[in-house]
Amino acid sequence: MTDNPEELNRLRKIQQGDVRTASRLIRGIEDNLPDAKTAIRRIFSHTGRAHVVGFTGAPGAGKSTLVDAMITVFRRQAKTVGVLAVDPTSPFTGGAILGDRVRMQSHAEDPGVFVRSLATRGALGGLSKAVGDAVHVMDAMGKEMIMIETVGAGQQEVDIINHSHTVIVVLIPGMGDEIQAIKAGVMEIADIFVINKADREGAGRLENELIAMLNMVSQFPGDWRPPIIRIGNLADAEAFRESVEELAVSVNDHYQRLVETGLLGDRLRRKAIMEIHEALHDAILAPVLTDLAQSGEMDRIVERILNKESDPYTIADEIARKYPTRPKKSEKE
Amino acid sequence: MTDNPEELNRLRKIQQGDVRTASRLIRGIEDNLPDAKTAIRRIFSHTGRAHVVGFTGAPGAGKSTLVDAMITVFRRQAKTVGVLAVDPTSPFTGGAILGDRVRMQSHAEDPGVFVRSLATRGALGGLSKAVGDAVHVMDAMGKEMIMIETVGAGQQEVDIINHSHTVIVVLIPGMGDEIQAIKAGVMEIADIFVINKADREGAGRLENELIAMLNMVSQFPGDWRPPIIRIGNLADAEAFRESVEELAVSVNDHYQRLVETGLLGDRLRRKAIMEIHEALHDAILAPVLTDLAQSGEMDRIVERILNKESDPYTIADEIARKYPTRPKKSEKE
Numbered sequence: 001m002t003d004n005p006e007e008l009n010r011l012r013k014i015q016q017g018d019v020r021t022a023s024r025l026i027r028g029i030e031d032n033l034p035d036a037k038t039a040i041r042r043i044f045s046h047t048g049r050a051h052v053v054g055f056t057g058a059p060g061a062g063k064s065t066l067v068d069a070m071i072t073v074f075r076r077q078a079k080t081v082g083v084l085a086v087d088p089t090s091p092f093t094g095g096a097i098l099g100d101r102v103r104m105q106s107h108a109e110d111p112g113v114f115v116r117s118l119a120t121r122g123a124l125g126g127l128s129k130a131v132g133d134a135v136h137v138m139d140a141m142g143k144e145m146i147m148i149e150t151v152g153a154g155q156q157e158v159d160i161i162n163h164s165h166t167v168i169v170v171l172i173p174g175m176g177d178e179i180q181a182i183k184a185g186v187m188e189i190a191d192i193f194v195i196n197k198a199d200r201e202g203a204g205r206l207e208n209e210l211i212a213m214l215n216m217v218s219q220f221p222g223d224w225r226p227p228i229i230r231i232g233n234l235a236d237a238e239a240f241r242e243s244v245e246e247l248a249v250s251v252n253d254h255y256q257r258l259v260e261t262g263l264l265g266d267r268l269r270r271k272a273i274m275e276i277h278e279a280l281h282d283a284i285l286a287p288v289l290t291d292l293a294q295s296g297e298m299d300r301i302v303e304r305i306l307n308k309e310s311d312p313y314t315i316a317d318e319i320a321r322k323y324p325t326r327p328k329k330s331e332k333e
Numbered sequence: 334m335t336d337n338p339e340e341l342n343r344l345r346k347i348q349q350g351d352v353r354t355a356s357r358l359i360r361g362i363e364d365n366l367p368d369a370k371t372a373i374r375r376i377f378s379h380t381g382r383a384h385v386v387g388f389t390g391a392p393g394a395g396k397s398t399l400v401d402a403m404i405t406v407f408r409r410q411a412k413t414v415g416v417l418a419v420d421p422t423s424p425f426t427g428g429a430i431l432g433d434r435v436r437m438q439s440h441a442e443d444p445g446v447f448v449r450s451l452a453t454r455g456a457l458g459g460l461s462k463a464v465g466d467a468v469h470v471m472d473a474m475g476k477e478m479i480m481i482e483t484v485g486a487g488q489q490e491v492d493i494i495n496h497s498h499t500v501i502v503v504l505i506p507g508m509g510d511e512i513q514a515i516k517a518g519v520m521e522i523a524d525i526f527v528i529n530k531a532d533r534e535g536a537g538r539l540e541n542e543l544i545a546m547l548n549m550v551s552q553f554p555g556d557w558r559p560p561i562i563r564i565g566n567l568a569d570a571e572a573f574r575e576s577v578e579e580l581a582v583s584v585n586d587h588y589q590r591l592v593e594t595g596l597l598g599d600r601l602r603r604k605a606i607m608e609i610h611e612a613l614h615d616a617i618l619a620p621v622l623t624d625l626a627q628s629g630e631m632d633r634i635v636e637r638i639l640n641k642e643s644d645p646y647t648i649a650d651e652i653a654r655k656y657p658t659r660p661k662k663s664e665k666e
Contacts, residue, residue: 037646044644058391272638279649284656285618305605311377313370316612323617
């Protein structure tokens with residue numbers, strides 16, 4: 001850890017909530033710059049105060065509108081807010097097709113709200129790591145409530161959402177003949193269910209399916225049975241506001257429960273393991289890949305595979321022998 | 334490569350299309366058994382003849398019904414078919430909540446059709462690797478058309494779908510105010526667009542949005558402009574059958590284009606790089622993680638992070654020093 005005055009200045013600015021410094025750092029995280037990594041090391045010991053809330057659900061489930069409404073509620077409670085909208089990105093163009101940067105305009109003038117979108121360059125595990133680091137930045141900025149929004153399906157989105165303390169799964173009625181998110185594998189990590197657009201046909205059936213599913217669980221960790229919150233139509237402003245406030249109460253209740261039962265420690269542990277795994281990928285595997293690419297060996301390997309001279313497993317074993325990862329016993333604690 | 338007679342027997346049985354042997358191997362792939370890896374090495378040189386077609390789209394878009402209908406069309410063309418339905422799974426239970434094993438019953442008696450679901454134990458990158466290997470098994474079995482079906486959102490699903498030669502993105506009208514899959518980052522990898530449930534309100538608008546999007550592309554690789562196929566309501570059997578046949582023609586046309594333009598080589602190269610990356614994760618990073626877990630060092634590391642004594646990056650660098658991956662220069666080609 002260096003005591004470089006520029007570094008200290010950057011840390012201080014982020015702690016003061018300076019938007020430009022924080023934005024530049026988050027951009028550096030996205031681009032996987034070494035300088036950003038240095039900053040995160042520095043920042044890390046100043047994190048851990050925020051309540052991180054994850055929103056996941058199928059595209060079109062109305063997560064953005066909901067997050068926007070939650071900002072309003074939290075701001076009314078005088079809490080500072082950070083929002084991280086995650087755009088899964090094609091690995092081919094390396095950029096988000098549809099940025100979310102234009103939305104949440106209503107809070108653009110409020111210095112208590114910091115909204116950022118995050119895309120990635122397609123590295124395996126890269127997006128989840130970037131999300132974790134961007135959350136650290138917002139945490140160090142002093143944002144009390146941090147909301148992560150992602151499209152919910154697949155392992156990667158589960159990884160992303162695991163950076164949260166409270167996970168909200170957003171569903172809408174009538175998307176299919178089944179509870180759509182079940183297939184997405186996020187059901188079991190839900191702390192709160194939201195039935196969005198609850199005025200639509202099928203809302204009652206969806207709620208009943210959720211209740212039936214929850215009834216099959218014999219015991220919930222920390223005795224927290226995930227509540228089901230119906231969010232009304234945006235057009236009926238009063239009902240919409242009330243249901244969003246109900247959700248905010250649930251979010252707070254859940255955090256209290258995590259603290260009271262000691263489950264918060266488990267979540268933090270889970271998050272730490274994930275972050276170590278991701279950092280190890282960067283520290284151990286990435287240099288090997290870089291070396292293979294730069295030496296031209298990767299091209300030769302690909303040709304051998306295309307010519308069916310060898311297979312990926314055999315080649316990976318060959319490479320592992322060239323880049324041995326045997327621990328130096330003397331250095332082990 | 335051993336000449337173990339049992340191994341040779343297994344390879345022979347798979348090449349003969351033996352369902353029990355193939356199913357057991359795919360189960361072994363899912364469970365990441367060393368024995369399965371050995372079999373894939375053996376099988377690898379007998380693969381490369383199948384046309385692999387990937388279907389992706391949001392949950393509820395009707396992919397399963399469409400794949401089912403495509404089986405019928407391909408069978409009518411006397412092509413053998415393999416289907417791989419991918420269930421993204423929670424990392425916490427390690428099992429698929431909702432198996433697809435009961436579906437596609439209509440082809441259960443047809444020996445020319447082999448259908449398997451795939452879940453995973455949640456390892457980073459594990460699902461995509463398993464998909465790649467299961468495709469190799471079906472390819473070695475002699476299946477001429479292999480269809481992969483996955484829920485489309487996020488990097489992992491893009492990885493999965495990249496095991497295909499032809500990628501079909503399935504959309505349905507009226508899911509939101511935007512083309513829902515754009516956010517999922519799969520738009521750019523689409524070779525064919527399907528508007529499913531095209532009798533629904535909003536189908537015309539969705540098609541116009543797609544056309545507008547495609548019109549923005551100045552040049553398509555191999556001059557292949559992704560066609561947009563409308564699939565009608567299942568209830569109108571005649572129209573449904575015709576539109577599915579139109580899709581099958583498009584799938585075939587796309588493969589011809591890949592072959593004629595040499596783009597097929599690019600796809601195979603992309604797939605090989607992905608497979609090497611995944612195999613390297615297993616060969617280089619996984620042993621380090623196992624060692625850390627077994628020695629109890631991972632627990633100590635997590636405590637240091639939770640106590641803010643260190644950060645994941647610094648710890649990863651420490652570990653990388655203990656498990657050096659410097660190439661032995663003498664062994665390098």
